[in-house]
Amino acid sequence: MASKGQSLHAKAGENIFAKNPKVSAELLALTYGAFVHRLIKDDGATTSSASAGSGENAEEVNAILDKMGYNIGCRMVDEFFAKAPQQGLCRDLNDTAKVIGEQAFKMFLGVTAEVASFDSENKAFSLILRENPLADFVILPAAYANKLWYSNLLCGVIRGALEMLNMKVACYFRKDILRGHDCTEMRVELKEIIKDKYEEDDDEK
Amino acid sequence: MSTPAPPTSSNVYEFLIYNKTGACLFHLDFTGTINFDKDSDKNSDVRQRQKLVYGLVCGIKSFSQMLSSKPLPCFRNYATAKYKFHIYELPTGLKLVLMTSPLKSDQFETLQKVFQTLYVPLISRNIFCTPNQKIQCKLFREKVGEFLIANV
Secondary structure: OHHHHHHHHHHHHHHHHHHOOOOOHHHHHHHHHHHHHHHHHHHHHHOOOOOOOOOOOHHHHHHHHHHHHHHHHHHHHHHHHHHOOOOOOOOOHHHHHHHHHHHHHHHHHOOOOEEEOOOOOOOEEEEEEOOOHHHOOOOOOOOOOOOOOOOHHHHHHHHHHHHHOOEEEEEEEEEOHHHOOOOEEEEEEEEEEOOOOOOOOOOOO | OOOOOOOOOOOEEEEEEEOOOOOEEEEEEOOOOOOOOOOOOOOOHHHHHHHHHHHHHHHHHHHHHHHOOOOOOOOOEEEOOOOEEEEEEOOOOOEEEEEEOOOOOOOHHHHHHHHHHHHHHHHHOOOOOOOOOOOOOHHHHHHHHHHHHHHO
16 A cells, blocks of 8 residues: 555656656756856855855855745745646645655656655655756865755755645755765755634735 | 726626635626725725635635535535635635636636646746735736636
């Protein structure tokens, strides 16, 4: 039963991926790379020190990538439900993890992420990517190799998407192939479930 | 926001979109009877109507869930002698509400199509539209009007 459930999400993901218009993976990887490179340079320039190239602004770039991912995630969740209309509410975090890893990742990036390392209270899990289409052709310079999380955009996307679904999560990288680890691992921790707040009479814009 | 001659139809009466907090993001009237001029006034008739419809949606969802044997919400539409009320709700809390003539069949798929082919491309992918905020996009208003008149 467990394996049948697993392949359901994966199958749905594959079907939808097959039907969607695709963009070249190289184009995505190179564009993303140029983009991160630009962020590092621009961020170094604005802090008006010699930090561009020395790795000190890696934290800021990580934060910018996360924020951008967040904005993307807020919209991507609508896109997800438009493409997978039969997907309803998940029963628990386990389900959510599978939908994200097996269906959503497949639908949007063309690769599946393994779900692993559920913690004892079932409030956190890991997504393991064997291949990361964003990080093709990438080598991190020595100064950034241990400070920059290159694909931090993905963490922001997951955070944004889940927040639109009333789940406040913290999402961060634990391992990255670009840093020499054996796989790319993202950790997702559920902080709280946000209750819908019905708004009071709002002011007109 | 003033609109040019609003579309009218004998099949579709009204279409609204709400976000998860109950704010009405979009309201299209096909009967020509709703006055949108005082939209900025919190107590105007049109705002009261929007709040009323939202309250109705919440109430009906919870009633139907309580009566149902399955725990998941599955309310789709209800009909009276004068109109039929359809709803498509997304897991993100976005609700698309449609009121049509009582003779029409269930418009769940129509609402799904509105979401997939109009809302997602014109609003979700639109950098000028913030998610969960009032929809100001004129193109969306036109397209939705055309689509509903043609497909309901």
